[in-house]
Amino acid sequence: MKVATIAGRAVHVDDEGFLTVYGEWDEDLAETLAARIGIELTDAHWKALRFLRDDYRSQGETATLRRVSVVGGIPTRQLFTLFPKKPAKKMAYIAGLPKPRGCV
Template sequence: MPITTIAGRDIHVDDEGFLTAYDEWDADLAKQLAAQIGIDLTDAHFKVLTFLRADYAAQGETATLRRVSTLGGIPTKELFTLFPKKPAKKMAYIAGLPKPHGCV
């Protein structure tokens, strides 16, 4: 697995840059990952990220947009506002999780 350095830390990633080690993620890393794709994180973003990480820990796979909207209680429209263009992929990337199944 490739290793990249972000904010002075070595991070294990896959070929597309998604983290592969769940425990390497923290809020500071999330801010760095978000900044790399032009997103400035707010409390609303962290609500989504917290849901995603908890759901991943329980389910063993990254939640889809529908699951985040339905179980996380965050409207799909809001997800597109918070994470413009390809929200599922961006949410997973910033949350330090694998790309969701079905994402291109």
């Protein structure tokens, strides 16, 4: 497991930069991760990120885009607007979760 310094602290990441230790994430770190990929977080972003974090805790894996839309109640079109191009991957990265299965 690699260790990276993000926002002035050491965190464990995989080869693609996704956090690997659930408890190392917090909202300040999310702001930094979002800024790294050109996203400024709004309340709408936080709704998706909080759903992902809560769902991961109960399900044991990162939710797919479909699950965020159906169970989380956030339309897919909105997710693509909030997290352009690869929303599932970007949401997981910012939320400090593993990349969802099926993401390239």
